Amino acid sequence: MLQKNYILGIDTSCDDTSIAVMNAQTGSVLANVVSSQIAVHAPHGGIVPELASRAHIENLTSVFETALAQAKISTENLASLAVTKTPGLIGCLLVGTSFARGLAYRLGIPLYGINHLHGHVLSPFIGIEKIPYPFLGLVVSGGHTAFYKVSAPTQIEMIGHTVDDAAGEAFDKIAAMLGLGYPGGPVIDKLAATGDATRFKFTPVKVKRGEEFMSFSGLKTAAYLKLQNLDRSDAKIAADFCASVQAAIVKQLCDKLAYFARSQDFKAFALSGGVAMNSLLRTESARVCRDLNLNYFCARPEFCTDNGAMIAHRAYLGGLEDESNSLATLGTKKIPLQRK
Ligand code: KG4
Ligand code: ZN
Numbered sequence: 136m137l138q139k140n141y142i143l144g145i146d147t148s149c150d151d152t153s154i155a156v157m158n159a160q161t162g163s164v165l166a167n168v169v170s171s172q173i174a175v176h177a178p179h180g181g182i183v184p185e186l187a188s189r190a191h192i193e194n195l196t197s198v199f200e201t202a203l204a205q206a207k208i209s210t211e212n213l214a215s216l217a218v219t220k221t222p223g224l225i226g227c228l229l230v231g232t233s234f235a236r237g238l239a240y241r242l243g244i245p246l247y248g249i250n251h252l253h254g255h256v257l258s259p260f261i262g263i264e265k266i267p268y269p270f271l272g273l274v275v276s277g278g279h280t281a282f283y284k285v286s287a288p289t290q291i292e293m294i295g296h297t298v299d300d301a302a303g304e305a306f307d308k309i310a311a312m313l314g315l316g317y318p319g320g321p322v323i324d325k326l327a328a329t330g331d332a333t334r335f336k337f338t339p340v341k342v343k344r345g346e347e348f349m350s351f352s353g354l355k356t357a358a359y360l361k362l363q364n365l366d367r368s369d370a371k372i373a374a375d376f377c378a379s380v381q382a383a384i385v386k387q388l389c390d391k392l393a394y395f396a397r398s399q400d401f402k403a404f405a406l407s408g409g410v411a412m413n414s415l416l417r418t419e420s421a422r423v424c425r426d427l428n429l430n431y432f433c434a435r436p437e438f439c440t441d442n443g444a445m446i447a448h449r450a451y452l453g454g455l456e457d458e459s460n461s462l463a464t465l466g467t468k469k470i471p472l473q474r475k
Contacts (some may be wrong), residue, residue, distance in 0.1 A: 139214045139244075141165070141206065144447025147231030148223025148251045149278065150175075150182045152194040155443030156206035159214045162451045163262060166205035167437060167444040170194040177317045181307065188226030195234055202443070213244055216459075217450035220248035222278075239459040246459035247450045253291050254445035256283050259405040259432040261448045267402035267430060271395050275388060275416070276408035276440075277303035277318065280349060282395050285405075288452035295347035295391060302384050303410045305351040309358045309380050313367055323377045324413050330371075330378030335361060337383040346394055349387055354380070385415045389423050396427050403430035409440040 144155040155167040172190045176182050203209060218235035220228065232248070239246035256272035272283040272291075280303075281296035300308075303320055310319020315326075337357055342348040358380055365372055396404060404424050410416060411434055424431040438445055449455075 138212055141208055141212050141214055142447040142450050143202070143213050143216050143238075144249075144443035144445070144450065145216070145218040145231050145235050146251065146254070146441050146443050146446050147191045147195065147227050147234075148219045149227060149441055150187050150190075151441040152191050152198050153441060153443040154195075154198045154202040155447050156202050156208060157444065157447035157451055159451065162264075162448065164444045164447075165208070166202045167442055168198050168202045168205065169437075169440075169442055170198050173318065180311050180317050182224075184224045184226055187224055188230055191227055191230040195230060199234075210238070210242055213242060215245045215247065215450060216242075217247045217249050217446045219251045219254065219446055220458075221250060223251055236459070244459070245457035247455040248458045249446045249449045249455075250291075251441075251446075252279060252281070252283075253288075254449045255279075255407045255434075256285055256291060256405070257288065257449055257452065258407045258434040258438045258442075258445040261435070261438055261444055263432075266452075269399075269401055270403040270405050270432075271392070271399075271401040271429075272405045272407065273388065273392060273411075273420075274408045275302050275406070275410040277301060277307060277320075277410075279408065280351070280388075280410075282347070282391060284399065284401075287454070288449065289454040295349070295395065297349045297351055298342055298344060299350050299352040300355065302349075302351055302388060303408070305354055305380075305384055306410065306413075308355050312359055312362055313373055313376065315373075318409075320410060320413065323381055324415070326374045327378040327381040327415065330374035330376070332375075332378040332382040334375040335379035337379065340387050347391075349391055351384065351387075354383055381413070381415055385413070385419050388416060389419050392420055393423050393427065396423070396429050401429065403432055405432040405434075407434040407439065407445075411439045412436055 142157045146153045150172040152170040156165045255274040269286040280301040284292045306320035315322040
């Protein structure tokens, strides 16, 4: 008998085209194919939305075929589809949701519209059977930096966030000032390993709106001003600067982690998003959790940056409505699609 046993997860929200296949019974990942657009955007020093949408259109079919081939399944084995519907770049989201909607119609299977950030915040638990609710989640990426109280897959409450830039944006922009290319986070991480983090001082950030908020744009300005009087081509200066900037970003995130961990009774802390790849953030946040006696989880590297597995995983956890006939993309009017 034909086994309809798999969830297809699709993410085209930003600059990665990704499709994953997950076992709908066990939650195990059979394929997680990511086509990165770094080469498309690097010459521009950041993501160009129109180029991103076009690259998704060009890549989506081959990413889809590769994912099915890696998982050794055909479309007939799919039980449901999950696609990022928000937040993200509007043109990019439309590519993914249109593709998913067409596929759901053709196959006659449910389609779940997923909040990308909910995918991220739950991603440390991909492949883990029992999630320790309520947990404190930190999603830290190029577009978002926020803490969440997660009480259930359907009960995800944002409890604190940056009032301006995301931490990843600070990494990327400061790396650009140093002429280190895009994306800057991984390069800063690497150079910082040989640098002296105490050499350049950055004033600790205090956001007037309240303890639960963060800010990273002041750090960008401070870095810019400091760099005016420095020789950026000096390898030692660059390494020390990277180490100092990284330490300032990680300190702000870890101070907030300690603040939130003390404010409520959480069963665990879970770190996710592209910046969760940062080596100092991983070790420091783990240390804070150890000191506070809080269980620590961190997304596996392949599930930190944008990926389809976390989208399929959110659908796997359940509690969502089938939107195959009405996927209300990006706040537009629902347009019912009649099946024959
Ligand atoms: O989650 P993601 O792929 O995209 C968004 O949804 O934004 O995150 C990309 C971000 C970029 O800003 C990149 O510089 C940062 O993650 N990043 C890192 C590291 N690896 C990626 N930041 C610091 N250290 C890293 N090792
Ligand atoms: Zn993301």
